[in-house]
Amino acid sequence: MESIHYDRLQETLYHEKLDNGLEVYVLPKEGFQKTYATFATRYGSVDNHFQVEGQEEVKVPDGIAHFLEHKMFEEPDGVDVFSKFSAKGASANAFTSFEQTVYLFSATEQIEDNLDTLLNYVQNPYFTKENVDKEKGIIGQEIQMYNDNPDWRVYYGLIEAMYQKHPVRIDIAGTIESISGITKDTLYTCYNTFYHPSNMMLFVVGGVNPEQVIEQVRRNQAAKNYEPQGQIHRYFDEEPAAVGEKWNEIKLPVSQPKFLMGFKETDTGLTGEALQRKNLTTKLMLDLLLGNSTALYQQLYDEDLISDDFGYDYTSTSEYAYSMIGGDTRDPKLLVQRLQEEIGKVVETGFSQEAFDRSLRKRIGNYLRLLNSPESIAHEFTRNRFKDSDFFAILPIYESLTLDDVNQRLRDHMNWEQLAVSVVVSP
Amino acid sequence: MTVSPISLDKGVFTLNNTGFERGEVNGIRVHVMPTTRFKTFAVSLYMGVPLAENTVTPTALIPFILRRGTETYPETTSFREALENMYGAGFGFDVYKKGDYQMVQLRMDTINDSFVASDEPLLSRTLAFLGETVTRPVLENGRFREKYVQAERENVRKRMEAVIDDKIRYAAERCIQEMCKDEPYRLSALGKMDVLDQLDGASVYEQYQQWLSNSSMDLYIVGDTTLDEVMQLVGRHFQVNRSATVMYTPAVPRPAAPEVRQVIEEMAVSQGKLNMGLRTSITYSDERYAAALVANGVLGGFPHSKLFMNVREKESLAYYVGSRFDPYKGIATIQSGIELQNFEKALEIIRQQLSNLQTGDITESEISQTKALIRNDLLESRDSAYQMIAYDFNGLFSDKERSVDELLTGIEQITADEIQAASSVLQLDTIYFLTGQKEA
Numbered sequence: 001m002e003s004i005h006y007d008r009l010q011e012t013l014y015h016e017k018l019d020n021g022l023e024v025y026v027l028p029k030e031g032f033q034k035t036y037a038t039f040a041t042r043y044g045s046v047d048n049h050f051q052v053e054g055q056e057e058v059k060v061p062d063g064i065a066h067f068l069e070h071k072m073f074e075e076p077d078g079v080d081v082f083s084k085f086s087a088k089g090a091s092a093n094a095f096t097s098f099e100q101t102v103y104l105f106s107a108t109e110q111i112e113d114n115l116d117t118l119l120n121y122v123q124n125p126y127f128t129k130e131n132v133d134k135e136k137g138i139i140g141q142e143i144q145m146y147n148d149n150p151d152w153r154v155y156y157g158l159i160e161a162m163y164q165k166h167p168v169r170i171d172i173a174g175t176i177e178s179i180s181g182i183t184k185d186t187l188y189t190c191y192n193t194f195y196h197p198s199n200m201m202l203f204v205v206g207g208v209n210p211e212q213v214i215e216q217v218r219r220n221q222a223a224k225n226y227e228p229q230g231q232i233h234r235y236f237d238e239e240p241a242a243v244g245e246k247w248n249e250i251k252l253p254v255s256q257p258k259f260l261m262g263f264k265e266t267d268t269g270l271t272g273e274a275l276q277r278k279n280l281t282t283k284l285m286l287d288l289l290l291g292n293s294t295a296l297y298q299q300l301y302d303e304d305l306i307s308d309d310f311g312y313d314y315t316s317t318s319e320y321a322y323s324m325i326g327g328d329t330r331d332p333k334l335l336v337q338r339l340q341e342e343i344g345k346v347v348e349t350g351f352s353q354e355a356f357d358r359s360l361r362k363r364i365g366n367y368l369r370l371l372n373s374p375e376s377i378a379h380e381f382t383r384n385r386f387k388d389s390d391f392f393a394i395l396p397i398y399e400s401l402t403l404d405d406v407n408q409r410l411r412d413h414m415n416w417e418q419l420a421v422s423v424v425v426s427p
Numbered sequence: 428m429t430v431s432p433i434s435l436d437k438g439v440f441t442l443n444n445t446g447f448e449r450g451e452v453n454g455i456r457v458h459v460m461p462t463t464r465f466k467t468f469a470v471s472l473y474m475g476v477p478l479a480e481n482t483v484t485p486t487a488l489i490p491f492i493l494r495r496g497t498e499t500y501p502e503t504t505s506f507r508e509a510l511e512n513m514y515g516a517g518f519g520f521d522v523y524k525k526g527d528y529q530m531v532q533l534r535m536d537t538i539n540d541s542f543v544a545s546d547e548p549l550l551s552r553t554l555a556f557l558g559e560t561v562t563r564p565v566l567e568n569g570r571f572r573e574k575y576v577q578a579e580r581e582n583v584r585k586r587m588e589a590v591i592d593d594k595i596r597y598a599a600e601r602c603i604q605e606m607c608k609d610e611p612y613r614l615s616a617l618g619k620m621d622v623l624d625q626l627d628g629a630s631v632y633e634q635y636q637q638w639l640s641n642s643s644m645d646l647y648i649v650g651d652t653t654l655d656e657v658m659q660l661v662g663r664h665f666q667v668n669r670s671a672t673v674m675y676t677p678a679v680p681r682p683a684a685p686e687v688r689q690v691i692e693e694m695a696v697s698q699g700k701l702n703m704g705l706r707t708s709i710t711y712s713d714e715r716y717a718a719a720l721v722a723n724g725v726l727g728g729f730p731h732s733k734l735f736m737n738v739r740e741k742e743s744l745a746y747y748v749g750s751r752f753d754p755y756k757g758i759a760t761i762q763s764g765i766e767l768q769n770f771e772k773a774l775e776i777i778r779q780q781l782s783n784l785q786t787g788d789i790t791e792s793e794i795s796q797t798k799a800l801i802r803n804d805l806l807e808s809r810d811s812a813y814q815m816i817a818y819d820f821n822g823l824f825s826d827k828e829r830s831v832d833e834l835l836t837g838i839e840q841i842t843a844d845e846i847q848a849a850s851s852v853l854q855l856d857t858i859y860f861l862t863g864q865k866e867a
Contacts (some may be wrong), residue, residue, distance in 0.1 A: 362515030
């Protein structure tokens, strides 16, 4: 077990990589009642074409990672996993994203039992034809729920407009049609590939003793006798630089149009600290450009083109990267035009040192605030770690950013050739 | 291993003590929890007035105008820059219904100085900022700045209209509207669309002055500070003309309609939303409160609950299905998203589960699992400054002091009979179904 102390954050992180490849991290939080644990696999909706070294190449139906997440709650002894956690006072859940699937619980007592339950159910798949078919009705309703949700639709509308080939464009839950092709055999194939401990990470944060937790996990894993697994190769069709569609329109009853636009990056392939640095620089740049204290924001608000729900975000992995900007608006076409005019002006002048200092201070404050939340720590750390970057090393990166970095990023990212727009309007 | 609630407390709490120290200044109740457990100061200001047809709309508009500018920061951009300069202090507000009150809540959270370099203590700057926001808004000719009033009126109007974008929320609000059609509770917390257009800087300012003088005001702070320090800061930064503190009057529960009402509404949706409204005579201050909490948990509060296990896991009818208990109003609600043609079937299963609960068809494991999860929720709330604040305020709002430890003990002792008794007072009042449009 190694320990890493982050003096400025007043946090100490404990880590061990077990013999079977599982990465275990523990962050003790003095004075906290709650323990929050996540058991995550580096496997999400984008992993639909893959090969384990020495085995056959496989293509699987859309939505299978999410389907698999649902089915992990089924156990051979017939005891419901939720009930098992409930009986020990733990609140359990799971979620699937583009790049990962995460199983979690939070509890204040009986942590050892709950941790064993978490490790054991995720490492004990039980799929039958009957329980797979039963789940299709439930997930079908989940898909329908999202179909009726205009915020979700405009979000996916943008990704679909930007990406032509990359599986990030596939809805995480799949479609009712695509999940109909899922069988217990395809589930086992995915499970056996991606749920090997060497592809997984356990993060435990809260009022725990690190040595005890790691010793418990060591024992639990040693008893399971995992054989080593070859490297997983993920295949992605080559993504053209250009966006697929400039303007994607979806009809759904809404009070006023929903609007999102985004810039698709052409320069991808970064990993680790370089990727993280670019991510933080871009987010800071977007704050300076579009944050609710900026002149641009206030101008568009005064023109009644945006309201409180206006926002922006930036997503980046080594495979794909894009920004998202938007909200509800009375006139999407006018808003794009006004954004283009106003952003153009800022690109010419750049940001001021004063605004830069203020926005950086806000970013640092927000980052420190996240460290109050065990959930945020676990999720952010895992997400970063899967990209070979360190959530606890963000402060020094922020402090090394300069006004020139951000101005450069502004000029590079605002490439109107790379713009795509998604709108949801009433029929 | 079992651990008693007291030994878990790590010195922050003592039995029968909420952890808050209390004072009163300028007619404002001040509640402070001194602690070094968090990296922030959490500040929450509750201002409540009785929910009423003629004041609901201008009152809702007030916080939207207050966050546009103050005497020191008259322009919205400078107001927001000031927050950013406090290491991005969080600032937010909310307007909602609680019992028969319309609540306006303002929140700030600021980094504790020990993590950053700051010239002036951040708590002092935070309270100065919040105090000025609430008590010294920017004025024009003795009234709110007309430009801000107009823009925020439009903003609130859009928010009211936007309820329809989220069908889950829309169905929940429609069900309450139908069930409480003869009570102020039918009103949206944001007010009424037709009144909104008549408001201007003068009329909202008049309402603002009433609100500032007559609302119930509670200011909470959790962080590395003391009651003395906070009292001084509040005295300095919240200069309000208030003669006394104003208490809350808990809502009196109403009986259900003599016959269950069924409302079906059509819209272009792929999934149907089935919502049910129930009345209960049990509110927060009731002796049976703990039993009612457990009863709701057994019915639909958790993934092991009757509704989830039967509607979702057994019948595959829904992705989400659950129940909620509102102890401030004395109502409970059930909500689910289902296939359009499954309305009758889902309704029947839900009614059957409700009936099972009321006739005492409850297993030992349902009870013990529910108790364990409620216990966990209560214990976890101690890790969140805002949750501790909310818990304390709930007691104050309901005029019933009940510490977390007392409630934990109460829940532990609840029997199956008590759960059944607390369930038997649940009366179905309204069934609301949002369904797809029929082919023309």
